[in-house]
Amino acid sequence: MIDRSKNRATPTRKDFQSNQEVRWCPACGDYSILSQVQKIVPTLGIEKEKFVFVSGIGCSSRFPYYMNTYGFHTIHGRAPTIATGLKVANPDLSVWVITGDGDALSIGGNHLIHALRRNMDIKILLFNNRIYGLTKGQYSPTSEQGKKTKSTPAGSPDYPVHPVSLALAAEATFVARAIDTDTKHLAGVIERAARHRGSAFIEIFQNCNIFNDGAFDEFKARDVRDERVVRLEQGKPVRFGKEGGRGIRLRNCTLEAVSSGPGEEPPDCIVHDEKSRSFIAYMLARMEYPEFPVAIGVFRDLEKPTYGELLDEQGDFRIAGDTAEALRSLLHTGETWVVGNE
């Protein structure tokens, strides 16, 4: 789909930095994600002008302004639909959706699901800070039950939704998770999403230091993360902890964390398989601290024809060269009759 043919200087990270002043709060997790995206996109072999960043509304959704390529800061929750239309009209583009937990899962939940199930070739980055940042601190669909926020002074009665579960259930072909501050890992996941053919979904834990500071610190803080975060790697046993001394196994249809003796490998660990259609991916995605370590990395990566490819199979999309001929075939097909002399 993507035209890599033209012969121009490869763009650099700098080329993707726009002249707009970045307007997030100092130390907001959004900065680091922006920086990783700006690092990865020049490496993909796609011309700068072929990228389009589409966003909804929210702090995170200002992202397109900071990318020096095409961008569309649209309306709340609808970015996946705009991205879909854009991709259908112009299949050569590399289309990215930037969205927040409210934007993608509250008002926009339905569009997210449908974009994913269609396997539209768009890349969706969900900045999950478990709060509404832009509107100044109401709870979001990913906020913990019981959370006290401006709109729930006595604690929220809603049970949170789990973005990765929803994406998996929506039949997404690429589903991953990363952490704003774990930049190298984040960059790797972004790159894999970019190279995936079809819809790709990444949940990124993002700190909102103003309205939900430290939401993920419990497990992502530098000093604890090795014990509390597990990085999934294709074909490798699911292990974590100092020197991989702990692991995850399946027992009686449920997961279980196990430890090895010193220097040994933890026994019976699940071998991670992104290509599997089984639902182990769900269970790995739903591991929560403190019961389990939190899993990051790619949960699923399947190959299926994309929406665009399936449409293309249905016939030639290009317009027949001869206008008059095309119009004649349009207007004179079917039952017609002549009055007088034609």
Place this chain on the structure above:
Amino acid sequence: MIDRSKNRATPTRKDFQSNQEVRWCPACGDYSILSQVQKIVPTLGIEKEKFVFVSGIGCSSRFPYYMNTYGFHTIHGRAPTIATGLKVANPDLSVWVITGDGDALSIGGNHLIHALRRNMDIKILLFNNRIYGLTKGQYSPTSEQGKKTKSTPAGSPDYPVHPVSLALAAEATFVARAIDTDTKHLAGVIERAARHRGSAFIEIFQNCNIFNDGAFDEFKARDVRDERVVRLEQGKPVRFGKEGGRGIRLRNCTLEAVSSGPGEEPPDCIVHDEKSRSFIAYMLARMEYPEFPVAIGVFRDLEKPTYGELLDEQGDFRIAGDTAEALRSLLHTGETWVVGNE
């Protein structure tokens, strides 16, 4: 929540039949579902006037007109929101949502997910005929990929969504599936949903004999269904086939159908556990004919406080008796000052 105290004659099935002429096509699967609901509701020990049936738009959504109790035929896709508001305002009611695959999963997908995750105490019956009936035959989100319909003469490019997967991923506490023509089983599932505390979701395979006739015949037809449908039962091994000679087991994180020798039990079958938080339920729900038998029955039945209960915990919902006192406490709290003599 439900007031069962008053002392009146128990209503009968007849009491729930309204005087409105039923306007579905002859032999539509909707009739049988209507009939099962009319059979079950009088047995629940709830007064007739406490029931409210709320629907969206679609053939199935005419359902409330035929129930001789309170009903609201609302707008396309929004029934879960109306039901939610009703239940919040009036927690004593038994609120049911009747919806179709387009109504619930296309335009209404987001509301469905959010009603489920909130564990609103409402019962949602999704009539899945894998087609838009009312608008005369476009494909729906549950239609097979490649389906030729009025809006997809060359075959639909969308991959279908899987209603039970979505409901499970949306954290629903009660998730089940039934078949329009398997009336006894259907009635049993409806009754369990009705008695569940919290949101209950049932996918009902429903034949649209006009626009998608026979969509489920492959496995639901009387002569094959024993071999092609498995009924889940709590605490029992997952078995099917003549005299239960076949079963489902888990091998290497995936399901597998096994057969026993004559007279024996199939080996290692999964024991069905509705209470499990594991994701075996997903895998069972996603079994598809011909690879697997299709599973019906209750996939999940968990107890969690409902939205209403959690709200109630937050304080007294009733209004203080003394109006003047309440107004004074409302208006005179916070910083006030007096000008002149009060």
Place this chain on the structure above:
Amino acid sequence: MDEKLGRIRRQQAAAPGIMMAKKKISDKPSSTGEDRESVVIRFAGDSGDGMQLTGRQFSNTSAIAGNDISTLPDFPAEIRAPAGSIPGVSAYQIHFSSVDILTPGDEPEVLVAMNPAALKSNLHDLKPDGRVIVNTDAFTGANLKKANYEASPLDDGTLASFQVIAIPIATLNAKALEGIDLPRKEADRSKNLWALGLLYWLYDRPLEPTLRWLERKFAGNDILIEANRTALLAGYAYAEASEIFTTHFRVREALIAPGRYRKITGNEALVLGCVAAGILAKTQVIYASYPITPASEILHGLSTYRRLGVRTVQAEDEIAAMGMVVGAAFGGGLAVTGTSGPGLALKAEAINLAVMAELPCVIINVQRAGPSTGMPTKTEQGDLLQAVFGRNGESPVAVLAQSTPSDGFDVVLEAFRTAVRHMVPVIILSDGYLGNGAEPWKIPDIESLEPIDMFHPEGGGKPFHPYERAADTLARPWAIPGTAGLEHRIGGLEKEDVTGDVSYDPANHQRMTDLRREKLKKIADFYPPVEVDGDGEGDLLVLSWGSTFGAVRTAVGKCRGEGRSVSHVHLRHVHPFPNDLGEIIGRFGRVLIPELNGGQLLFLIRSAYLVGAEGLNKVEGRPFMVAEVASRIREMT
């Protein structure tokens, strides 16, 4: 037939078998024929009786026979009601004529009633002294009850003022089909063709078009072809043989402009217009839509035109459809969506994004009776003010109105031209009456269709300003993603003039608001002068828009014929109004605005021109009758 062949050449030569059949029937000398200028008839029966198909065959045949036609299908509400019930009644009215006609006619002179419910719900429209052809087989006790008849209307005098032609159609049809190997129930399904045959005889219609159509429709199933053909011929023969009719009628070919014609419904015309727009712009058309009555056929139709560059997407809802349109427009496509009233409400927020982003797109609204779900299968003009005002803030969009079924072709082309020229969303208002109604359409001369100019700037050396405007149209440049050197960002926040950067500057907001409004006004500079039907000044101006065209034009013509000083302006451009409209209005003593709503154009006109216009308003879910409009004109002149 033969004398017609000089003027009417059929595309396909009639199959020999058919000619034979015709010959056989015509052996007997035909009864006397009487000439009629125009005739209106109506078929009515149960939804299961195939009345829509019957009506369409009659109208196709009449069109092919050279008449001008206009049709009014009237099918039951959304749900398939129980057989024999009143809500299950389906009807189809045809007006065919030897002169130019513009409406499906006020009152049918023949009503074919296939069952009691059909009789009950259609009789009141029949012309006094009109003919009722009833299928007596269906007048059973059970059916009478379903139609809420206490006694049979055939016996109790209900029909006293009409000419009743009572025929056991089902029985006769079954008899005719006796030799054919088909179960009775199946055979019964062709009784509509029996009735059609009867009417063909009565109005001297050729049988070939329908016989040909049967061959195509049931290709591969010879038994069904045979059965239906037999039914048709049997009805025709019965009419001729039984002498229940003393005469039959001829409606000669209309003196319509020479050329190649096709029959077209409003929705079909919109479909063809969209496809043609893509061809004329040499770009892809993206139609994203969510099914809704009565707009779904546009989606169905366009989805068959992939080979001509159309991509259709059935979106998850109307909001998504509009979002896709905005995205497709950003991507440089000709983007269009179609819906009906409730769907337009849902699209409002995303339309507003197109207003702010200044992206060209077309929104087709096939109106239906509201508010809320209303009466989805019935027609109304209730969404004009919603189209003009139904978005937050000062949000100008252009609104065009389709006036006849075939006009859909032109209106879509104009909508795209306007959208692309001015970089604005354009709403087209059609309605259920236009969408389903049909008329013959002279296929336009291909050479006469002008290309649609799509101007997309190329990246050059100088910095690109996405909100720098063209002087004549105030349009901003349509730079599309993928163009090197024009990278830019747009969005729903207020834009800085010229640069398009986000701006909260008070003066800039005022300027941009003014510019958007100005830009819309500029559209009117590209309109042709308003056409006045009748004198350019006088006592009464009748001002109308949209689907009322036919009834109003006919009524005004009639009244002018009576010597009254009345003229007619029919508005295609409902927002912004034409520049010369106010001046024209000023030349008349009074202004009458007939609308199928509570007075929405009336509201706009009163405000715009401070003129005490009066409304003729009807909200019954059905179109005006010519007589209704004429009688009001007579009161006022």
Place this chain on the structure above:
Amino acid sequence: MDEKLGRIRRQQAAAPGIMMAKKKISDKPSSTGEDRESVVIRFAGDSGDGMQLTGRQFSNTSAIAGNDISTLPDFPAEIRAPAGSIPGVSAYQIHFSSVDILTPGDEPEVLVAMNPAALKSNLHDLKPDGRVIVNTDAFTGANLKKANYEASPLDDGTLASFQVIAIPIATLNAKALEGIDLPRKEADRSKNLWALGLLYWLYDRPLEPTLRWLERKFAGNDILIEANRTALLAGYAYAEASEIFTTHFRVREALIAPGRYRKITGNEALVLGCVAAGILAKTQVIYASYPITPASEILHGLSTYRRLGVRTVQAEDEIAAMGMVVGAAFGGGLAVTGTSGPGLALKAEAINLAVMAELPCVIINVQRAGPSTGMPTKTEQGDLLQAVFGRNGESPVAVLAQSTPSDGFDVVLEAFRTAVRHMVPVIILSDGYLGNGAEPWKIPDIESLEPIDMFHPEGGGKPFHPYERAADTLARPWAIPGTAGLEHRIGGLEKEDVTGDVSYDPANHQRMTDLRREKLKKIADFYPPVEVDGDGEGDLLVLSWGSTFGAVRTAVGKCRGEGRSVSHVHLRHVHPFPNDLGEIIGRFGRVLIPELNGGQLLFLIRSAYLVGAEGLNKVEGRPFMVAEVASRIREMT
């Protein structure tokens, strides 16, 4: 202070420590005081500088001191912009007065600018010859650059026409706090209180209210209390000691009606009104909403009133919120939602369901600048026509407009009364200016608040007809689920008159459409007569609605004071119009309609009364200045 105590009793006695502090400062003889009738000042700084808090303290103190006040907060756009940048500037304007005032004032006489960006973006509003108090510490090279100053405005003559008071506020504040155990960065955060102290001295404000507030706010953190108190007193002392001001000013208590007062913003008033409605109706209030600027505070506020019978639901989106409201209304609750423009667009379809189902509910729309996302934190009156017309079909709803912050309380009560009395949805139009602006509010006499009549029929022997109407209001009965014997079904399809069954009957649709329209008109029968401010007839009538009340009323008053023949009518009831409005309009030579939009009420008025009213329109995201309105009135009289 002492002389005031006779008229103003404070709720809590001042804490002794505070009095001491005050004494200490007052040891030095106070410089001469000058009386002023009204003063307008503005604080401006970075979002991080606490300007909103500073402004609120000043206005609270002034209110408690007996002034009439009106405030205008102006915070940055949605996103926290980088410190020191122009988009990051936050400002708060206060008008305090010894006479009745209605607006936050046109031009401040003092501008406190905590950094260069604040100066840059606020200076143009300052009165000629006004005072600029600048925090010189912030005028660093980096900050100047962020504010796009090439050279320092303190040196280059930019401020030549103003009185510049340059103070190193941060430095002085840090010095004052030296003894307190707080890191410099933390200590720095109290510099806004230093500035507040300075202004308190300048305008002779009491310190106690703020000192008390600090004790409450930082209860448990003595260091912060100490630091902030010290900062406040230090600023106060500096003003007195340094003699940078030669005089200070006194604004005496306003002669306002005696009673108990509180300061209230428009959003707070709506909150209190909703809670009161529930109490007065003795039923629960259900508020379902999706957060959106500037309406979110209504959700925040109401969510704290569970103990008084309010249930709030943060819905997944605006459509869901409106759906919940319709469901709650069906269930018999007082159902209300709040949103801003784009949200109102999304709610249209579900509002229409309430229209068809004839269920009572209230929709609050706190308007913001549009179209599309527009300028979310800025005010506008752009949604009037959307509220009136933004739904498919003929869809009448009532629309009320809030006119001042405190009016929110009354308008909500009226909205609920209307909704319940007529079984209709009622839209309330507020806007960002009202929502965030504050004024003192005389707490209403509890006994004067009349109960809200909630009539729910009981099941009796006779058959229940859900669409049988009351004669005076045309309301249908509000029978709620759970009531034995009244079981019935409603929905969005057209209803049969009386029975409420689904009906596609043409005549019925006309009748029901007429009835819904009639019902709406009946609402006007319950309005009080329109109040004319000024003579009942004359040269010019100024007609306004909503948040422009203060500016228009003041301007008209001024001009009338100049001897001009001008009167003012301010509309609370924008749809339907009052019955006597047309007649009143007819008594004036000309009509001027000032609005913060492109002319929406103007549009309605012209159409309704065919009067050539003229518009004064401003779309800058900010309210009218009195002078703008007055100058237009002068042109016209």
